[in-house]
Amino acid sequence: MYIVLLGPPGAGKGTQAQRIAAATGLLHISTGDMFREHVKNNTELGQLANQYMSRGELVPDEVTIKMLLERISRDDAKAGAMFDGFPRNVAQARALDEALAARGARVDRALLISVPDEELVARLSGRWICRNCGRLYHERNDPPAAPGRCDACGGELYQRDDDRPEVVRSRLEKQKPPADLIEHYRSAGVLREINGLQSLEAVTHDLLEAIK
Ligand code: AP5
Numbered sequence: 001m002y003i004v005l006l007g008p009p010g011a012g013k014g015t016q017a018q019r020i021a022a023a024t025g026l027l028h029i030s031t032g033d034m035f036r037e038h039v040k041n042n043t044e045l046g047q048l049a050n051q052y053m054s055r056g057e058l059v060p061d062e063v064t065i066k067m068l069l070e071r072i073s074r075d076d077a078k079a080g081a082m083f084d085g086f087p088r089n090v091a092q093a094r095a096l097d098e099a100l101a102a103r104g105a106r107v108d109r110a111l112l113i114s115v116p117d118e119e120l121v122a123r124l125s126g127r128w129i130c131r132n133c134g135r136l137y138h139e140r141n142d143p144p145a146a147p148g149r150c151d152a153c154g155g156e157l158y159q160r161d162d163d164r165p166e167v168v169r170s171r172l173e174k175q176k177p178p179a180d181l182i183e184h185y186r187s188a189g190v191l192r193e194i195n196g197l198q199s200l201e202a203v204t205h206d207l208l209e210a211i212k
Contacts, residue, residue, distance in 0.1 A: 001026065001080040002105055003211055004087065004096075006182070007113035009171040010120040010127070011196050012203060015136045016113065017084040019204045020211075027076055030084040031064060033134065034071065036160075053162055056170030058088055065095045072099060080105075088175065093184050109211050110185035113203065115196035117172060124168050128157040142200060 003026065005013040014030060021028040035053060038046030045063065052059045068086055071077065087093040093107075100106050115123070126139040132155025137144050144151050162171065185191040192210040196203055
């Protein structure tokens with residue numbers, strides 16, 4: 001099964017992808033995490049991507065699509081995957097459709113998580129991430145047991161550079177799922193809309209129902 005998670009920055013795509021992966025065993029592929037890994041390792045791709053990420057803009061399609069297609073060509077993605085943060089536009093969606101069609105597959109569900117802007121700002125400014133295992137926390141909504149330490153592995157928690165208020169504003173202006181992308185999946189009959197303004201558990205429940 002191939003699933004696409006859609007939603008504005010801070011809607012809960014990464015958090016829910018981790019929970020769904022744990023519940024179903026589906027492979028979680030996050031283009032944001034892949035770019036951040038490149039930035040951390042200071043690769044050529046990371047240096048390029050960081051120019052866009054630090055301004056709250058999308059990395060160019062040519063680069064993003066190539067990276068994603070290479071990732072799904074690996075054996076562990078042959079049986080299915082859940083895409084978090086990809087596609088962001090119709091060009092990316094078409095590239096994914098073509099790659100999946102070539103292996104006799106398709107996007108089975110596109111899950112759109114909706115959350116109002118005021119809540120997105122609060123979620124992004126309170127987000128903390130484990131430097132070691134990547135588990136996501138929120139200082140108010142989903143805090144770790146010990147401040148600054150990951151419950152799962154004891155790793156150090158950090159805040160993303162692009163969660164600074166001025167970058168968040170740009171991300172919210174430029175990175176909401178565009179109407180034609182939503183329509184792409186609606187017309188294919190695979191779109192399901194999920195209310196993201198609920199507890200973490202309730203959102204997970206609705207998402208799991210939508211992929212049954
Ligand atoms: P990416 O990492 O994908 O960032 P994003 O789309 O902006 O999404 P976020 O990771 O910020 O939010 P999320 O929806 O995953 O929310 P989360 O679960 O963390 O991309 C980063 C950058 O990479 C982009 O800006 C772009 O430059 C580049 N990029 C990536 N993909 C690209 C592509 N395809 N094309 C081009 N460029 C690309 O939750 C947020 C917080 O809220 C957490 O603290 C969490 O604990 C809390 N929370 C979650 N759910 C709830 C809830 N139900 N109730 C209360 N709190 C909650």
